[in-house]
Amino acid sequence: MIRNSFIFLEKIGPVSEKRLWDQGITEWGSFLDAGRLKGIAGVRKGYYDRRLIEAGKSLHGYDSSFFESCLPSSESWRLCAKISQNFWHPKNPLSKEITRSNSAL
Numbered sequence: 308m309i310r311n312s313f314i315f316l317e318k319i320g321p322v323s324e325k326r327l328w329d330q331g332i333t334e335w336g337s338f339l340d341a342g343r344l345k346g347i348a349g350v351r352k353g354y355y356d357r358r359l360i361e362a363g364k365s366l367h368g369y370d371s372s373f374f375e376s377c378l379p380s381s382e383s384w385r386l387c388a389k390i391s392q393n394f395w396h397p398k399n400p401l402s403k404e405i406t407r408s409n410s411a412l
Contacts, residue, residue, distance in 0.1 A: 313338065315377040317377075319355075326345075335362070338356070
């Protein structure tokens with residue numbers, strides 16, 4: 308769900324996010340691919356593009372601090388699917404520890 312979210316961008320609230328979805332901008336890639344978007348000035352679009360690229364890098368690098376600083380706490384559920392999907396990822400120190408503990412049994 309987080310890759311379909313824009314609410315962590317400054318000045319994007321639930322109404323603005325829904326407007327984006329209604330325009331067919333339903334995930335970060337479609338936002339980045341769009342040249343112009345109704346209701347978003349070109350300069351702001353460029354800024355949002357950079358923020359989405361940064362968000363993608365943070366997500367790929369399992370760096371939740373990016374989202375902790377900009378995602379409203381009431382919307383943190385949007386990260387749940389990504390977190391649970393990657394919980395058993397080899398880069399996750401907790402999954403390494405659990406695997407090590409289980410192999411000792």
